[in-house]
Amino acid sequence: MSTIVSHLDIVQIFCDVDDFCNQWENLWQQVPQLPSTKGERRSKSKMHLSEVMTIAIAFHGSGYKTFKEFYTLHVLQSWRGAFPNLVSYTRFVELMPWCLMLLCCFLHTRTGEVTGISFIDSTPIDVCHNCRAHAHKVFKGLVKWGKNSVGWHFGFKLHLIINDCGELLAFKLTPANVDDRKPVPDMTKDLIGKLFGDRGYISQKLFEELYQRGLELVTKSKKKMKNRLVKLIDKILLRKRAVIESVNDHLKNMCQIEHSRHRSVFNFLVNLMAGLAAYTYLPKKPSIDIYPKDLPALPPAVF
Known part of the structure; x- marks a missing residue:
């Protein structure tokens, strides 16, 4: 055993x-129920x-x-x-x-507290090995090919937002070919403060939409973009963005939200939801120790 x-x-x-x-x-x-059919058996x-x-x-x-x-x-x-x-x-x-x-x-009901510091990222959820994608049937019509910095993958994409304590704030499951920026407005409806993401979230339109709601999107600049002034604390927190990578690692390796043995769409979703719920009960979650309220005022830095 x-x-x-x-x-x-x-x-x-x-x-x-x-x-x-x-x-x-x-x-x-308390909700009015539909009348049962005569002779209907409810096991x-x-x-x-x-x-x-x-x-x-x-x-x-x-x-x-x-x-x-x-x-x-x-x-x-x-x-x-x-x-x-x-x-x-x-x-x-x-x-x-x-x-x-x-x-x-x-x-x-297990989501964390909105602290004003949030991190966003997406991670691929493969449903089978790439070489078997052409013969895959369980999720036919639901999954797509997607590409990230590692390479091509076949399946879904899990979008996550966490706070600085590593607690889940929002999540969304999409096909792998969905742009990382598309689910952001819906996922951030209840968030305020600053949202840190990678270069895949760069969008002036998205920045302005979130800023009007009291949420500032902070990302690194691309190589060909002009330098801009960024508060030093924002630059420090951008370096701490790897905390959400650690959360993804916990979800996949400790909570096992990803495997290729699913034979049912519903059981796949149960496995995913149960894995996310299990993560919320972990006694130690990836987190960062830096809090802007505890730091003195810092001048902006060229970034």
């Missing part, structure tokens, strides 16, 4: 998820959705490489006391898509 190395507080996760599901059910019961699983969500999130901090190994070797053998109504692995996989909507809503 593989040794589990948990980075997460499973009890805390279950309490948070169960409270959220109970609140959701109370609100759902109900022995497992509550909060249990399904907890186990799905727990996998991403377990250290296991595959969910099947995690569920069969650890959950079924060690967690029966905590989850007395456990079902078989096949049945559990069938239940996972039913918790997708609740997982998305729950993840939005």
